[in-house]
Amino acid sequence: MDALLARHRKETRDLQSRITQKKKAATKKTRKGVNDECAALEAELSERHAAEIAELTADTADPADTPDDLLTANEQPNTPTASNPADTPTPQPVATPARKPNRQKARLARRAAEAEEAAAQARAEAASLPDLRARERAALQDAFKARGLVEREVRADGHCLYAAVADQLPLVGLKPRIEATVGYRLVRRTAAEYIARHGGEFEGFLEEPLTEYVRKVGETGEWGGQLELLALAKAYGVDICVLDGDGSVHEIEGPEKGAEGKKIWLAYYRHGFGLGEHYNSLRKA
Numbered sequence: 001m002d003a004l005l006a007r008h009r010k011e012t013r014d015l016q017s018r019i020t021q022k023k024k025a026a027t028k029k030t031r032k033g034v035n036d037e038c039a040a041l042e043a044e045l046s047e048r049h050a051a052e053i054a055e056l057t058a059d060t061a062d063p064a065d066t067p068d069d070l071l072t073a074n075e076q077p078n079t080p081t082a083s084n085p086a087d088t089p090t091p092q093p094v095a096t097p098a099r100k101p102n103r104q105k106a107r108l109a110r111r112a113a114e115a116e117e118a119a120a121q122a123r124a125e126a127a128s129l130p131d132l133r134a135r136e137r138a139a140l141q142d143a144f145k146a147r148g149l150v151e152r153e154v155r156a157d158g159h160c161l162y163a164a165v166a167d168q169l170p171l172v173g174l175k176p177r178i179e180a181t182v183g184y185r186l187v188r189r190t191a192a193e194y195i196a197r198h199g200g201e202f203e204g205f206l207e208e209p210l211t212e213y214v215r216k217v218g219e220t221g222e223w224g225g226q227l228e229l230l231a232l233a234k235a236y237g238v239d240i241c242v243l244d245g246d247g248s249v250h251e252i253e254g255p256e257k258g259a260e261g262k263k264i265w266l267a268y269y270r271h272g273f274g275l276g277e278h279y280n281s282l283r284k285a
Contacts, residue, residue, distance in 0.1 A: 001056060004052060004056055008049045012049075015148075017039065017270075019038040019042070022037070023036050024036060028157045028158060029155070043119070048110075054112055056107040065098040088213035129258065136271045140269075148285045149262075149282045149283065149285060150282070152283060154167065154280055159188070162187040162191070162228075163183070164184065165187050165240075165266070167183075168265070174238070188217060190231075190235050191217055191235065193235075194212055194234060195210075195228075205227060226252075229252045238254045238263060239251055239254050239262060239264070240263075240264055242265075242267075266279050266281060267280040267281075
């Protein structure tokens, strides 16, 4: 049992190391699949360990319990031989001491049963939770139809906000100088430059120096949010309407609110994509 538990501990450590490496190497697009794979590996290892412990616990065979009549002739004690059966001593029954219960095996079996019960309860609770992704998707589809909009998906990565805005700009006469599929780079630089020029409007919302924040917006894959939407609305002179997962609309006003044809639409997801928050472009049907 000690050897089995030692092997289990080593296998658990090895698996955790593998899982850590997989999660570090995951991208925003593959993270959900990696998380599902890691959970399956953990569950498989836990079930196998529980089965091995149960199998070892159930194996109670002990040579000390072997009755005397199963011993071979070579193992029988020396007895006198006689041609007269009357001279053969009558074998006396030997009392076998009662075996003490193995407390360690019982404890391990109890722990394995408790672990399996906890896992089953967790699976049942997960199955009873609402499907937030399906609920959000249905609410947004209803909102699209009500407003005469169709969705154009952009790649689910750290650039999704900027790529969705890049897809919208040609619709209001602000076509990027480069193709929309890579236009997020230009949109990123535009947001970064506006924030740098108007730092006083943004510094109060930042938890890091303005220069570092501007660098992340313009040069990295850092996700965009409310501040970047505000900067883009001001820089491009448009109103940005964000359709939320509950069907509500959040509008970020540009310098000239309500300017004719200067309104772009984005869809915002909290649960619809594996890596978390995501923006898609919306167009008139």
